[in-house]
Amino acid sequence: MAKMNDFHQFAEYHRPIIEAYMIDTISFSVNDERRKLEHAMKYSVQAGGKRIRPLIATATYSMFHRDVSPILPLAAAIELLHTYSLIHDDLPSMDNDVLRRGLPTCHVQFGEDIAILAGDTLNTFTFELLADRLPLYFPAATVLDVIRRFAHASGIAGMSGGQVLDLIGSTVQASESYLFQTHALKTGALLSASVTLPAILAGASPSELTVLNLFGDHIGQLFQIVDDLLDVTQTSENLGKSAQKDIEQNKLTYIRVFGIDATRELISKYIAEAHACLDSLTNFDTVVLRSMVDYIGDRQA
Protein backbone atom coordinates (compact mmCIF):
# COMPACT_ATOMS: atom_id res chain seq x y z
CA MET A 1 0.00 0.00 0.00
CA ALA A 2 1.37 3.41 -0.98
CA LYS A 3 1.80 5.98 1.77
CA MET A 4 -1.33 8.08 2.25
CA ASN A 5 -1.16 11.76 3.08
CA ASP A 6 -4.73 12.46 4.06
CA PHE A 7 -8.01 10.81 4.87
CA HIS A 8 -9.56 11.69 1.52
CA GLN A 9 -6.84 9.81 -0.35
CA PHE A 10 -7.01 6.94 2.15
CA ALA A 11 -10.79 6.69 1.76
CA GLU A 12 -10.66 6.79 -2.05
CA TYR A 13 -8.29 3.84 -1.99
CA HIS A 14 -9.88 1.71 0.74
CA ARG A 15 -13.63 2.41 0.36
CA PRO A 16 -14.07 0.28 -2.80
CA ILE A 17 -12.06 -2.57 -1.25
CA ILE A 18 -14.26 -2.55 1.85
CA GLU A 19 -17.45 -2.35 -0.24
CA ALA A 20 -16.45 -5.21 -2.52
CA TYR A 21 -15.53 -7.34 0.50
CA MET A 22 -18.87 -6.66 2.21
CA ILE A 23 -20.91 -7.58 -0.84
CA ASP A 24 -18.83 -10.69 -1.39
CA THR A 25 -19.37 -11.89 2.19
CA ILE A 26 -23.16 -11.46 2.01
CA SER A 27 -23.45 -13.17 -1.40
CA PHE A 28 -25.05 -16.38 -0.18
CA SER A 29 -26.33 -17.46 -3.60
CA VAL A 30 -29.53 -18.88 -2.16
CA ASN A 31 -31.66 -20.33 -4.94
CA ASP A 32 -35.12 -20.16 -3.35
CA GLU A 33 -37.47 -17.52 -1.94
CA ARG A 34 -34.78 -16.47 0.51
CA ARG A 35 -33.23 -14.45 -2.30
CA LYS A 36 -35.64 -11.66 -1.35
CA LEU A 37 -33.89 -11.51 2.03
CA GLU A 38 -30.46 -11.50 0.37
CA HIS A 39 -31.59 -8.70 -1.98
CA ALA A 40 -32.84 -6.61 0.91
CA MET A 41 -29.56 -7.04 2.78
CA LYS A 42 -27.50 -6.11 -0.28
CA TYR A 43 -29.78 -3.21 -1.14
CA SER A 44 -29.16 -1.57 2.21
CA VAL A 45 -25.46 -2.37 2.27
CA GLN A 46 -24.99 -1.06 -1.28
CA ALA A 47 -27.04 2.08 -0.66
CA GLY A 48 -23.77 3.90 -0.06
CA GLY A 49 -22.83 6.06 2.83
CA LYS A 50 -19.48 7.40 3.89
CA ARG A 51 -18.20 4.08 5.28
CA ILE A 52 -16.66 6.16 8.01
CA ARG A 53 -16.57 3.35 10.58
CA PRO A 54 -14.72 0.73 8.52
CA LEU A 55 -12.38 3.45 7.26
CA ILE A 56 -11.59 4.46 10.83
CA ALA A 57 -10.95 0.79 11.64
CA THR A 58 -8.64 0.40 8.67
CA ALA A 59 -6.81 3.68 9.34
CA THR A 60 -6.26 2.73 12.99
CA TYR A 61 -4.88 -0.68 12.07
CA SER A 62 -2.65 0.89 9.38
CA MET A 63 -0.81 2.87 12.08
CA PHE A 64 0.49 -0.46 13.36
CA HIS A 65 0.84 -2.61 10.23
CA ARG A 66 1.43 -1.92 6.56
CA ASP A 67 -0.75 -4.85 5.39
CA VAL A 68 -4.32 -4.00 6.37
CA SER A 69 -6.02 -7.03 4.81
CA PRO A 70 -6.31 -8.89 8.17
CA ILE A 71 -8.58 -6.13 9.50
CA LEU A 72 -11.05 -6.29 6.57
CA PRO A 73 -13.41 -8.81 8.25
CA LEU A 74 -13.73 -6.56 11.30
CA ALA A 75 -14.07 -3.39 9.21
CA ALA A 76 -16.83 -5.07 7.16
CA ALA A 77 -18.57 -6.45 10.25
CA ILE A 78 -18.69 -2.98 11.81
CA GLU A 79 -20.32 -1.49 8.69
CA LEU A 80 -22.75 -4.43 8.35
CA LEU A 81 -23.75 -3.99 11.99
CA HIS A 82 -24.20 -0.26 11.40
CA THR A 83 -26.38 -1.07 8.35
CA TYR A 84 -28.58 -3.39 10.43
CA SER A 85 -29.06 -0.60 12.96
CA LEU A 86 -30.06 1.88 10.24
CA ILE A 87 -32.62 -0.55 8.76
CA HIS A 88 -34.26 -1.04 12.15
CA ASP A 89 -34.01 2.63 13.18
CA ASP A 90 -35.84 3.62 9.98
CA LEU A 91 -38.84 1.32 10.65
CA PRO A 92 -42.30 2.89 11.01
CA SER A 93 -42.45 2.10 14.73
CA MET A 94 -39.02 3.70 15.28
CA ASP A 95 -37.97 6.87 13.40
CA ASN A 96 -40.33 6.18 10.49
CA ASP A 97 -37.90 7.33 7.79
CA VAL A 98 -38.74 6.76 4.13
CA LEU A 99 -35.49 8.10 2.71
CA ARG A 100 -31.92 7.03 3.49
CA ARG A 101 -28.86 7.95 1.48
CA GLY A 102 -31.18 9.31 -1.21
CA LEU A 103 -33.02 5.99 -1.68
CA PRO A 104 -36.24 4.52 -0.29
CA THR A 105 -35.51 2.86 3.05
CA CYS A 106 -35.42 -0.93 3.25
CA HIS A 107 -38.98 -1.37 4.57
CA VAL A 108 -40.36 0.96 1.89
CA GLN A 109 -38.61 -1.09 -0.77
CA PHE A 110 -39.13 -4.64 0.56
CA GLY A 111 -41.88 -4.46 3.19
CA GLU A 112 -41.58 -4.22 6.93
CA ASP A 113 -41.30 -7.97 7.58
CA ILE A 114 -38.38 -8.44 5.21
CA ALA A 115 -36.69 -5.27 6.52
CA ILE A 116 -36.83 -6.55 10.09
CA LEU A 117 -35.39 -9.89 8.98
CA ALA A 118 -32.71 -8.22 6.85
CA GLY A 119 -31.58 -6.30 9.92
CA ASP A 120 -31.71 -9.40 12.10
CA THR A 121 -29.74 -11.42 9.59
CA LEU A 122 -27.06 -8.75 9.16
CA ASN A 123 -26.75 -8.52 12.94
CA THR A 124 -26.27 -12.27 13.30
CA PHE A 125 -24.01 -12.50 10.27
CA THR A 126 -21.44 -10.08 11.68
CA PHE A 127 -20.62 -12.65 14.35
CA GLU A 128 -20.33 -15.47 11.86
CA LEU A 129 -17.96 -13.31 9.82
CA LEU A 130 -15.77 -12.43 12.80
CA ALA A 131 -15.64 -16.01 14.11
CA ASP A 132 -14.97 -17.39 10.64
CA ARG A 133 -12.34 -15.01 9.27
CA LEU A 134 -10.44 -13.32 12.09
CA PRO A 135 -8.88 -16.58 13.37
CA LEU A 136 -7.03 -16.82 10.04
CA TYR A 137 -4.89 -13.89 11.17
CA PHE A 138 -5.14 -13.50 14.94
CA PRO A 139 -4.89 -15.69 18.07
CA ALA A 140 -8.21 -17.31 19.02
CA ALA A 141 -8.26 -15.81 22.51
CA THR A 142 -7.80 -12.29 21.10
CA VAL A 143 -10.57 -12.87 18.56
CA LEU A 144 -12.92 -13.96 21.37
CA ASP A 145 -12.09 -10.79 23.29
CA VAL A 146 -12.90 -8.73 20.18
CA ILE A 147 -16.21 -10.56 19.60
CA ARG A 148 -17.18 -10.01 23.23
CA ARG A 149 -16.41 -6.28 23.03
CA PHE A 150 -18.09 -5.96 19.63
CA ALA A 151 -21.32 -7.50 21.00
CA HIS A 152 -21.07 -5.36 24.12
CA ALA A 153 -20.76 -2.17 22.04
CA SER A 154 -23.90 -3.01 20.12
CA GLY A 155 -26.06 -4.18 23.04
CA ILE A 156 -27.85 -2.52 25.96
CA ALA A 157 -24.56 -0.95 27.12
CA GLY A 158 -24.06 0.47 23.61
CA MET A 159 -25.99 0.96 20.40
CA SER A 160 -29.34 -0.66 21.30
CA GLY A 161 -29.38 1.02 24.68
CA GLY A 162 -28.66 4.36 23.00
CA GLN A 163 -31.51 3.82 20.56
CA VAL A 164 -33.91 3.34 23.49
CA LEU A 165 -32.66 6.55 25.11
CA ASP A 166 -33.05 8.32 21.75
CA LEU A 167 -36.63 7.05 21.29
CA ILE A 168 -37.61 8.13 24.79
CA GLY A 169 -35.60 11.39 24.49
CA SER A 170 -38.47 13.32 22.91
CA THR A 171 -40.55 12.81 26.05
CA VAL A 172 -38.01 13.61 28.78
CA GLN A 173 -36.81 16.85 30.31
CA ALA A 174 -33.89 17.95 28.11
CA SER A 175 -30.60 17.65 30.00
CA GLU A 176 -26.95 17.66 29.01
CA SER A 177 -26.25 14.40 30.79
CA TYR A 178 -29.13 12.59 29.05
CA LEU A 179 -27.96 13.96 25.70
CA PHE A 180 -24.33 12.91 26.23
CA GLN A 181 -25.34 9.45 27.46
CA THR A 182 -27.68 8.91 24.51
CA HIS A 183 -25.02 9.72 21.97
CA ALA A 184 -22.19 8.02 23.80
CA LEU A 185 -24.22 4.81 23.52
CA LYS A 186 -26.14 5.17 20.26
CA THR A 187 -23.31 6.43 18.07
CA GLY A 188 -20.25 6.57 20.27
CA ALA A 189 -19.94 2.92 21.29
CA LEU A 190 -19.58 1.55 17.77
CA LEU A 191 -17.42 4.46 16.54
CA SER A 192 -15.18 3.99 19.54
CA ALA A 193 -15.04 0.24 18.89
CA SER A 194 -13.94 1.07 15.34
CA VAL A 195 -10.77 2.46 16.90
CA THR A 196 -10.30 0.18 19.89
CA LEU A 197 -10.94 -3.25 18.37
CA PRO A 198 -8.48 -2.87 15.47
CA ALA A 199 -5.93 -1.57 17.97
CA ILE A 200 -6.40 -4.68 20.13
CA LEU A 201 -5.94 -6.96 17.12
CA ALA A 202 -2.94 -4.92 16.02
CA GLY A 203 -1.29 -5.52 19.38
CA ALA A 204 -1.49 -2.05 20.90
CA SER A 205 -0.01 -1.58 24.37
CA PRO A 206 -2.31 -0.79 27.33
CA SER A 207 -1.29 2.87 27.33
CA GLU A 208 -1.83 3.15 23.58
CA LEU A 209 -5.24 1.53 24.03
CA THR A 210 -6.19 4.02 26.73
CA VAL A 211 -5.37 6.95 24.44
CA LEU A 212 -7.13 5.39 21.43
CA ASN A 213 -10.18 4.63 23.54
CA LEU A 214 -10.42 8.28 24.55
CA PHE A 215 -9.82 9.31 20.94
CA GLY A 216 -12.69 7.01 19.86
CA ASP A 217 -15.03 8.58 22.44
CA HIS A 218 -14.18 12.07 21.18
CA ILE A 219 -14.80 11.32 17.52
CA GLY A 220 -18.02 9.50 18.49
CA GLN A 221 -19.39 12.62 20.15
CA LEU A 222 -17.94 14.83 17.38
CA PHE A 223 -19.68 12.78 14.69
CA GLN A 224 -23.07 13.02 16.39
CA ILE A 225 -22.82 16.74 17.17
CA VAL A 226 -22.07 17.43 13.51
CA ASP A 227 -25.02 15.19 12.57
CA ASP A 228 -27.34 17.24 14.77
CA LEU A 229 -26.03 20.47 13.23
CA LEU A 230 -26.45 19.21 9.66
CA ASP A 231 -30.07 18.27 10.39
CA VAL A 232 -30.88 21.98 10.81
CA THR A 233 -28.40 23.54 8.36
CA GLN A 234 -28.63 21.26 5.31
CA THR A 235 -31.32 20.24 2.83
CA SER A 236 -32.75 16.72 2.52
CA GLU A 237 -31.28 16.54 -0.97
CA ASN A 238 -27.80 17.25 0.29
CA LEU A 239 -28.10 14.88 3.25
CA GLY A 240 -29.72 12.03 1.29
CA LYS A 241 -32.14 11.68 4.21
CA SER A 242 -34.95 13.78 5.62
CA ALA A 243 -33.63 17.06 7.06
CA GLN A 244 -35.34 18.89 9.95
CA LYS A 245 -36.44 15.45 11.12
CA ASP A 246 -35.01 15.91 14.62
CA ILE A 247 -37.06 19.04 15.22
CA GLU A 248 -40.18 17.45 13.72
CA GLN A 249 -39.84 14.48 16.08
CA ASN A 250 -38.77 16.67 19.01
CA LYS A 251 -35.54 14.65 19.36
CA LEU A 252 -33.15 15.51 22.12
CA THR A 253 -30.27 17.05 20.12
CA TYR A 254 -27.27 19.28 20.74
CA ILE A 255 -29.17 22.04 18.94
CA ARG A 256 -32.13 21.73 21.31
CA VAL A 257 -29.90 21.74 24.42
CA PHE A 258 -27.15 24.21 23.41
CA GLY A 259 -28.37 26.17 20.36
CA ILE A 260 -26.46 26.48 17.08
CA ASP A 261 -23.59 28.72 18.18
CA ALA A 262 -22.63 26.75 21.27
CA THR A 263 -22.93 23.56 19.21
CA ARG A 264 -20.36 24.91 16.76
CA GLU A 265 -18.06 25.70 19.69
CA LEU A 266 -18.48 22.14 20.97
CA ILE A 267 -17.43 20.85 17.56
CA SER A 268 -14.19 22.87 17.75
CA LYS A 269 -13.58 21.60 21.27
CA TYR A 270 -13.95 17.92 20.30
CA ILE A 271 -11.73 18.38 17.23
CA ALA A 272 -9.02 19.85 19.47
CA GLU A 273 -9.36 17.05 22.01
CA ALA A 274 -9.19 14.35 19.35
CA HIS A 275 -6.07 16.00 17.91
CA ALA A 276 -4.51 16.15 21.37
CA CYS A 277 -4.99 12.38 21.75
CA LEU A 278 -3.20 11.80 18.48
CA ASP A 279 -0.41 14.20 19.49
CA SER A 280 0.35 11.97 22.44
CA LEU A 281 0.93 8.95 20.16
CA THR A 282 4.43 10.11 19.34
CA ASN A 283 5.61 6.75 17.98
CA PHE A 284 2.99 6.60 15.23
CA ASP A 285 2.23 8.26 11.94
CA THR A 286 -1.20 9.75 12.72
CA VAL A 287 -1.58 11.88 9.59
CA VAL A 288 -4.56 9.93 8.21
CA LEU A 289 -6.49 9.86 11.51
CA ARG A 290 -5.76 13.56 12.07
CA SER A 291 -7.12 14.40 8.64
CA MET A 292 -10.11 12.16 9.34
CA VAL A 293 -10.96 14.19 12.45
CA ASP A 294 -11.01 17.35 10.34
CA TYR A 295 -13.17 15.59 7.76
CA ILE A 296 -15.70 14.49 10.40
CA GLY A 297 -15.78 17.96 11.94
CA ASP A 298 -16.12 19.72 8.57
CA ARG A 299 -18.46 17.44 6.63
CA GLN A 300 -21.51 18.94 4.94
CA ALA A 301 -23.52 15.70 4.58
Add this chain to the structure above:
Amino acid sequence: MAKMNDFHQFAEYHRPIIEAYMIDTISFSVNDERRKLEHAMKYSVQAGGKRIRPLIATATYSMFHRDVSPILPLAAAIELLHTYSLIHDDLPSMDNDVLRRGLPTCHVQFGEDIAILAGDTLNTFTFELLADRLPLYFPAATVLDVIRRFAHASGIAGMSGGQVLDLIGSTVQASESYLFQTHALKTGALLSASVTLPAILAGASPSELTVLNLFGDHIGQLFQIVDDLLDVTQTSENLGKSAQKDIEQNKLTYIRVFGIDATRELISKYIAEAHACLDSLTNFDTVVLRSMVDYIGDRQA
Protein backbone atom coordinates in the same frame (compact mmCIF):
# COMPACT_ATOMS: atom_id res chain seq x y z
CA MET B 1 -26.00 -34.57 39.77
CA ALA B 2 -28.16 -37.60 40.57
CA LYS B 3 -28.80 -40.09 37.80
CA MET B 4 -31.93 -39.25 35.82
CA ASN B 5 -34.25 -41.91 34.48
CA ASP B 6 -36.41 -39.89 32.13
CA PHE B 7 -36.71 -36.52 30.47
CA HIS B 8 -39.48 -35.36 32.79
CA GLN B 9 -37.27 -35.85 35.84
CA PHE B 10 -34.30 -34.31 34.01
CA ALA B 11 -36.36 -31.26 32.99
CA GLU B 12 -37.78 -30.76 36.49
CA TYR B 13 -34.25 -30.63 37.86
CA HIS B 14 -32.54 -28.54 35.16
CA ARG B 15 -35.28 -26.14 34.00
CA PRO B 16 -35.13 -23.88 37.08
CA ILE B 17 -31.32 -23.80 36.92
CA ILE B 18 -31.40 -22.72 33.28
CA GLU B 19 -34.10 -20.13 33.95
CA ALA B 20 -32.27 -18.62 36.91
CA TYR B 21 -29.06 -18.47 34.89
CA MET B 22 -30.78 -16.72 31.97
CA ILE B 23 -32.37 -14.07 34.15
CA ASP B 24 -29.10 -13.52 35.97
CA THR B 25 -27.18 -12.96 32.72
CA ILE B 26 -29.68 -10.39 31.40
CA SER B 27 -29.85 -8.48 34.69
CA PHE B 28 -27.90 -5.43 33.56
CA SER B 29 -29.10 -3.19 36.39
CA VAL B 30 -29.27 -0.14 34.14
CA ASN B 31 -30.41 2.87 36.14
CA ASP B 32 -31.86 5.04 33.39
CA GLU B 33 -34.63 4.83 30.75
CA ARG B 34 -33.00 1.71 29.32
CA ARG B 35 -34.68 -0.24 32.10
CA LYS B 36 -37.73 -0.41 29.85
CA LEU B 37 -35.62 -2.41 27.40
CA GLU B 38 -34.34 -4.67 30.17
CA HIS B 39 -37.91 -5.22 31.41
CA ALA B 40 -39.09 -6.16 27.93
CA MET B 41 -36.24 -8.65 27.53
CA LYS B 42 -36.92 -10.23 30.91
CA TYR B 43 -40.68 -10.26 30.34
CA SER B 44 -40.31 -12.38 27.22
CA VAL B 45 -37.62 -14.62 28.70
CA GLN B 46 -39.66 -15.18 31.88
CA ALA B 47 -42.90 -15.81 29.99
CA GLY B 48 -42.21 -19.51 30.36
CA GLY B 49 -42.19 -22.11 27.67
CA LYS B 50 -40.94 -25.66 27.73
CA ARG B 51 -37.24 -24.70 27.50
CA ILE B 52 -36.90 -27.67 25.22
CA ARG B 53 -33.80 -26.39 23.40
CA PRO B 54 -31.60 -25.68 26.44
CA LEU B 55 -32.79 -28.96 27.98
CA ILE B 56 -31.76 -30.83 24.83
CA ALA B 57 -28.39 -29.08 24.98
CA THR B 58 -27.92 -30.02 28.62
CA ALA B 59 -29.08 -33.62 28.11
CA THR B 60 -26.70 -34.06 25.17
CA TYR B 61 -23.75 -32.72 27.13
CA SER B 62 -24.67 -34.91 30.10
CA MET B 63 -24.11 -38.04 27.99
CA PHE B 64 -20.42 -37.07 27.91
CA HIS B 65 -19.82 -35.38 31.26
CA ARG B 66 -21.35 -35.61 34.71
CA ASP B 67 -20.85 -31.90 35.49
CA VAL B 68 -23.08 -29.97 33.10
CA SER B 69 -22.37 -26.47 34.45
CA PRO B 70 -19.91 -25.66 31.61
CA ILE B 71 -22.72 -25.99 29.06
CA LEU B 72 -25.06 -23.55 30.83
CA PRO B 73 -23.89 -20.46 28.88
CA LEU B 74 -24.60 -22.21 25.57
CA ALA B 75 -27.93 -23.63 26.79
CA ALA B 76 -28.98 -20.15 27.93
CA ALA B 77 -27.77 -18.51 24.71
CA ILE B 78 -29.85 -20.93 22.63
CA GLU B 79 -33.01 -20.14 24.60
CA LEU B 80 -32.31 -16.39 24.52
CA LEU B 81 -31.84 -16.57 20.76
CA HIS B 82 -35.08 -18.52 20.47
CA THR B 83 -36.82 -15.86 22.57
CA TYR B 84 -35.56 -13.08 20.29
CA SER B 85 -36.96 -14.98 17.29
CA LEU B 86 -40.37 -15.36 18.96
CA ILE B 87 -40.54 -11.64 19.81
CA HIS B 88 -39.83 -10.70 16.19
CA ASP B 89 -42.04 -13.44 14.68
CA ASP B 90 -44.97 -12.15 16.74
CA LEU B 91 -44.68 -8.56 15.41
CA PRO B 92 -47.65 -7.08 13.53
CA SER B 93 -45.76 -7.11 10.21
CA MET B 94 -44.84 -10.79 10.70
CA ASP B 95 -47.29 -13.27 12.28
CA ASN B 96 -49.19 -10.56 14.16
CA ASP B 97 -49.69 -12.62 17.31
CA VAL B 98 -51.09 -10.97 20.43
CA LEU B 99 -50.82 -14.02 22.70
CA ARG B 100 -47.76 -16.12 23.51
CA ARG B 101 -47.47 -18.63 26.32
CA GLY B 102 -50.76 -17.29 27.65
CA LEU B 103 -49.50 -13.71 28.00
CA PRO B 104 -49.68 -10.60 25.79
CA THR B 105 -46.81 -10.67 23.31
CA CYS B 106 -43.86 -8.32 23.81
CA HIS B 107 -45.03 -5.63 21.38
CA VAL B 108 -48.53 -5.64 22.89
CA GLN B 109 -47.03 -5.15 26.34
CA PHE B 110 -44.18 -2.70 25.57
CA GLY B 111 -44.86 -1.24 22.11
CA GLU B 112 -43.48 -2.29 18.77
CA ASP B 113 -40.31 -0.18 18.94
CA ILE B 114 -39.22 -1.63 22.28
CA ALA B 115 -40.14 -5.17 21.16
CA ILE B 116 -37.93 -4.87 18.06
CA LEU B 117 -35.08 -3.57 20.21
CA ALA B 118 -35.61 -6.26 22.86
CA GLY B 119 -35.26 -8.90 20.13
CA ASP B 120 -32.21 -7.19 18.66
CA THR B 121 -30.56 -6.89 22.03
CA LEU B 122 -31.21 -10.53 22.96
CA ASN B 123 -29.80 -11.58 19.58
CA THR B 124 -26.61 -9.58 20.10
CA PHE B 125 -26.31 -10.57 23.73
CA THR B 126 -26.15 -14.30 22.97
CA PHE B 127 -22.79 -13.72 21.30
CA GLU B 128 -21.48 -11.66 24.18
CA LEU B 129 -22.51 -14.45 26.54
CA LEU B 130 -20.82 -17.17 24.49
CA ALA B 131 -17.62 -15.19 23.97
CA ASP B 132 -17.51 -14.18 27.62
CA ARG B 133 -18.33 -17.42 29.43
CA LEU B 134 -17.45 -20.43 27.28
CA PRO B 135 -13.69 -19.70 27.28
CA LEU B 136 -13.71 -20.32 31.03
CA TYR B 137 -14.28 -24.02 30.29
CA PHE B 138 -13.31 -24.75 26.68
CA PRO B 139 -10.37 -24.05 24.31
CA ALA B 140 -10.67 -20.71 22.51
CA ALA B 141 -10.52 -22.28 19.03
CA THR B 142 -13.41 -24.64 19.87
CA VAL B 143 -15.46 -21.77 21.24
CA LEU B 144 -14.91 -19.81 18.01
CA ASP B 145 -16.09 -22.81 16.02
CA VAL B 146 -19.22 -23.00 18.17
CA ILE B 147 -19.91 -19.26 17.81
CA ARG B 148 -19.54 -19.54 14.03
CA ARG B 149 -21.95 -22.49 13.84
CA PHE B 150 -24.39 -20.84 16.26
CA ALA B 151 -24.51 -17.70 14.08
CA HIS B 152 -24.81 -19.82 10.94
CA ALA B 153 -27.78 -21.75 12.38
CA SER B 154 -29.61 -18.53 13.14
CA GLY B 155 -28.86 -16.69 9.86
CA ILE B 156 -30.02 -16.95 6.25
CA ALA B 157 -28.92 -20.61 6.13
CA GLY B 158 -30.99 -21.28 9.24
CA MET B 159 -33.62 -19.60 11.38
CA SER B 160 -33.94 -16.21 9.60
CA GLY B 161 -33.96 -17.88 6.21
CA GLY B 162 -36.68 -20.26 7.40
CA GLN B 163 -38.77 -17.37 8.67
CA VAL B 164 -38.66 -15.79 5.19
CA LEU B 165 -39.75 -19.08 3.61
CA ASP B 166 -42.53 -19.33 6.22
CA LEU B 167 -43.74 -15.77 5.53
CA ILE B 168 -43.79 -16.36 1.78
CA GLY B 169 -45.20 -19.90 2.22
CA SER B 170 -48.80 -18.71 2.27
CA THR B 171 -48.42 -17.40 -1.27
CA VAL B 172 -46.58 -20.29 -2.97
CA GLN B 173 -47.79 -23.54 -4.48
CA ALA B 174 -47.80 -26.04 -1.60
CA SER B 175 -45.03 -28.63 -2.04
CA GLU B 176 -43.38 -31.17 0.23
CA SER B 177 -39.90 -29.91 -0.57
CA TYR B 178 -40.80 -26.30 0.27
CA LEU B 179 -42.41 -27.46 3.51
CA PHE B 180 -39.41 -29.57 4.57
CA GLN B 181 -36.95 -26.80 3.69
CA THR B 182 -38.95 -24.19 5.60
CA HIS B 183 -39.03 -26.23 8.78
CA ALA B 184 -35.49 -27.57 8.44
CA LEU B 185 -34.35 -23.93 8.51
CA LYS B 186 -36.91 -22.18 10.71
CA THR B 187 -37.09 -24.70 13.54
CA GLY B 188 -34.65 -27.45 12.64
CA ALA B 189 -31.39 -25.50 12.47
CA LEU B 190 -31.49 -24.26 16.06
CA LEU B 191 -32.89 -27.52 17.48
CA SER B 192 -30.19 -29.41 15.65
CA ALA B 193 -27.56 -26.99 16.96
CA SER B 194 -28.89 -27.69 20.46
CA VAL B 195 -27.57 -31.22 19.97
CA THR B 196 -24.49 -30.63 17.81
CA LEU B 197 -22.88 -27.67 19.59
CA PRO B 198 -22.87 -29.22 23.07
CA ALA B 199 -21.48 -32.42 21.51
CA ILE B 200 -18.63 -30.43 19.92
CA LEU B 201 -17.81 -28.77 23.24
CA ALA B 202 -18.06 -32.13 25.00
CA GLY B 203 -15.43 -33.55 22.65
CA ALA B 204 -17.58 -35.91 20.57
CA SER B 205 -15.79 -37.92 17.86
CA PRO B 206 -16.56 -37.22 14.18
CA SER B 207 -18.73 -40.36 13.90
CA GLU B 208 -20.63 -39.47 17.07
CA LEU B 209 -21.14 -35.97 15.70
CA THR B 210 -22.53 -37.34 12.44
CA VAL B 211 -25.10 -39.44 14.30
CA LEU B 212 -26.03 -36.62 16.67
CA ASN B 213 -26.37 -34.21 13.75
CA LEU B 214 -28.86 -36.56 12.09
CA PHE B 215 -30.63 -37.04 15.42
CA GLY B 216 -30.91 -33.26 15.75
CA ASP B 217 -32.43 -32.98 12.27
CA HIS B 218 -35.02 -35.64 13.10
CA ILE B 219 -36.16 -34.05 16.35
CA GLY B 220 -36.24 -30.65 14.59
CA GLN B 221 -38.72 -31.95 12.00
CA LEU B 222 -40.58 -33.95 14.67
CA PHE B 223 -41.01 -30.87 16.84
CA GLN B 224 -42.44 -28.81 14.00
CA ILE B 225 -44.79 -31.54 12.73
CA VAL B 226 -46.26 -31.88 16.21
CA ASP B 227 -46.57 -28.08 16.35
CA ASP B 228 -48.57 -28.08 13.12
CA LEU B 229 -50.80 -30.86 14.44
CA LEU B 230 -51.43 -29.10 17.76
CA ASP B 231 -52.49 -25.94 15.91
CA VAL B 232 -55.54 -27.80 14.58
CA THR B 233 -56.24 -30.23 17.44
CA GLN B 234 -55.81 -28.05 20.56
CA THR B 235 -57.48 -24.96 21.99
CA SER B 236 -55.76 -21.56 22.35
CA GLU B 237 -56.13 -21.90 26.10
CA ASN B 238 -54.25 -25.17 26.13
CA LEU B 239 -51.54 -23.93 23.75
CA GLY B 240 -51.04 -20.56 25.43
CA LYS B 241 -51.05 -19.04 21.95
CA SER B 242 -53.65 -18.57 19.24
CA ALA B 243 -54.83 -21.92 17.84
CA GLN B 244 -56.03 -22.34 14.25
CA LYS B 245 -53.66 -19.51 13.39
CA ASP B 246 -51.90 -21.46 10.64
CA ILE B 247 -55.15 -22.07 8.77
CA GLU B 248 -56.24 -18.47 9.27
CA GLN B 249 -52.97 -17.22 7.76
CA ASN B 250 -52.92 -19.95 5.10
CA LYS B 251 -49.50 -21.12 6.36
CA LEU B 252 -47.78 -23.96 4.57
CA THR B 253 -48.06 -26.71 7.19
CA TYR B 254 -47.84 -30.51 7.36
CA ILE B 255 -51.60 -30.56 7.81
CA ARG B 256 -52.14 -28.59 4.60
CA VAL B 257 -49.74 -30.79 2.60
CA PHE B 258 -50.44 -34.24 4.10
CA GLY B 259 -53.70 -34.06 6.07
CA ILE B 260 -54.08 -35.08 9.72
CA ASP B 261 -53.76 -38.87 9.40
CA ALA B 262 -50.61 -38.87 7.28
CA THR B 263 -49.17 -36.21 9.60
CA ARG B 264 -49.67 -38.57 12.55
CA GLU B 265 -47.87 -41.30 10.61
CA LEU B 266 -44.98 -38.92 9.92
CA ILE B 267 -44.70 -38.27 13.63
CA SER B 268 -44.33 -42.01 14.32
CA LYS B 269 -41.73 -42.26 11.55
CA TYR B 270 -39.58 -39.45 12.95
CA ILE B 271 -39.82 -40.84 16.49
CA ALA B 272 -38.56 -44.20 15.19
CA GLU B 273 -35.72 -42.59 13.24
CA ALA B 274 -34.63 -40.50 16.22
CA HIS B 275 -34.64 -43.63 18.39
CA ALA B 276 -32.59 -45.48 15.77
CA CYS B 277 -29.92 -42.77 15.91
CA LEU B 278 -29.71 -43.15 19.68
CA ASP B 279 -29.56 -46.96 19.36
CA SER B 280 -26.38 -46.60 17.35
CA LEU B 281 -24.67 -44.65 20.17
CA THR B 282 -23.87 -47.86 22.03
CA ASN B 283 -21.23 -46.33 24.30
CA PHE B 284 -23.60 -43.82 25.86
CA ASP B 285 -26.47 -43.73 28.29
CA THR B 286 -29.20 -42.29 26.04
CA VAL B 287 -32.15 -42.82 28.37
CA VAL B 288 -32.89 -39.11 28.87
CA LEU B 289 -32.67 -38.23 25.18
CA ARG B 290 -34.82 -41.25 24.28
CA SER B 291 -37.47 -40.18 26.74
CA MET B 292 -37.21 -36.63 25.38
CA VAL B 293 -38.04 -37.85 21.87
CA ASP B 294 -41.21 -39.48 23.22
CA TYR B 295 -42.05 -36.30 25.09
CA ILE B 296 -41.67 -34.17 21.94
CA GLY B 297 -43.73 -36.61 19.89
CA ASP B 298 -46.47 -36.89 22.51
CA ARG B 299 -46.79 -33.36 23.81
CA GLN B 300 -50.25 -31.76 23.96
CA ALA B 301 -49.08 -28.12 24.09
